[in-house]
Amino acid sequence: MRKTITIILLITAVFVPFIAFNVLPVIGDPSSAPNTHVSDHYIEHAIDECNSPNMVTAVIVDYRAFDTMFETTVMFLAGLSVIMILANRPKKKIFAPSSLKRFRESGHPIYKTVNKDVMISIIEPVILIYAIYVLFHGEVSLGGGFQAGALIGMTYLLDVMVVKREKPIFNLPKKRAAAIAGIGPFIYALTGFISIIGGGLYLEYNKFPFPIHQAELHSIGITAVEIGVTIGVAGTIITILNALMERISFDDDIN
Template identity: 65%
Template sequence: MQLRRVITVLIMVTILVVPFVAFRVLPEIGDPNSAPNSHVTDYYIEHTISECNSPNMVTSIIVDYRAFDTMFETTVMFLSGVAVILILSNKPKKRDDMFRKFNPCTTNTGPSIFKTVNKDVMISIIEPLILIYAIYVLFHGEVSLGGGFQAGALIGMTYLLDVMVVKRKDRDIFNYSLERSVSVAGTGPFIYAVGGILGLIGGGLFMEFEAIPLPIEAPELHSIGILIVEVGVTVGVMCTIITILKAIMDRVSFDDDND
């Protein structure tokens, strides 16, 4: 049995590795003249400021040149949130637990050493800082490193931190129900799509930010378009994280839940 597994692994690795070594068809690493480094990339690098008004080239590619891809990428996030809700909405009627009785795990971690830190005070200091940083990352996405996904993930993680520390009844601002969070998660990609539809309204093609009907110059319009798109991504990612967390929290109960 064990030998068979080892042989399987060896065969798999051989089958996959041999063609890559034998053919030598791929470009050399780091060669500036190889096909991927020279065909369309130079255009992106040279025109990112003049066309998209965005020094960060990765941002200009994912939300301007290939914005259509990223719209569906955000939709994938939303879709996974909805799928988790649907899959976890049913419970099994009976359970075939004939093999393994569940043994509650008893671990002794010693005396608690966190008693001296007041979590409620610390959380009220840390959370606003993270949120401000998230907003900074969101609005500076096209200038330096960052963007909608990172901002959304930061806000979502703040919510997670809040859930872990603050008691449930004390949370009022940051308390989303499952229905609300999933419907807001849907509006995130919708805001993104609206950014594309604005181009249609201005008489251009879909996702053409230059056609947005606002009385400002073309590079500025690209900035506006990128901002709309980034806000949509942020909202989508943030609420998807909250949705998945909620869907799991509604289902499980922890043994130290006392509120």
């Protein structure tokens, strides 16, 4: 009985929106409400108000910068939650079978065509340069903080997971990685505080207490915010990686 009611409810819940969704405007309709009210203002005034040729960036980190700050915080929160839930559970003793040791030694690459250690060492700096390029181009063209952060995080991930080093170049254990993930959004929040010190409202880039032109102030604000996002995202990715690595016992380890 209970199941029948649930199924009937579900079916109606799926089909009713099909009838009801004709309340939505047609895709691409230039006279629909979303295309005439607020978006018009963004398209017409993004360049003179925010000095950003990239309108998407202008909306994300200038008009609605406050939302993005909390989205970055959500990233930090997700990373922190993952590491708190996964890595802080009481540890089980791991019984590594004796065959595992032998297997590990044979895990070295026997094929000599491409040496991945060398390859990775060459690719990594290139990815990092690209990440910084993406970060600083976020304001004028494609790119932005989230992508740059993901690239930096991925570089660390490649470095840790592929290359076998006695001592890793950058070592970020879980405590430090999570702290860095928190410092990123903090830089973002701090950018807003600077405009309060300059006598404005929160995140009002015009009121930064620096003696330069207004357009430059907006650029500085957007770049500072993007740097914060980058650090936050990179830290979060490394945190999640650490959380997974602390769960030493994976099922497919043994065999």
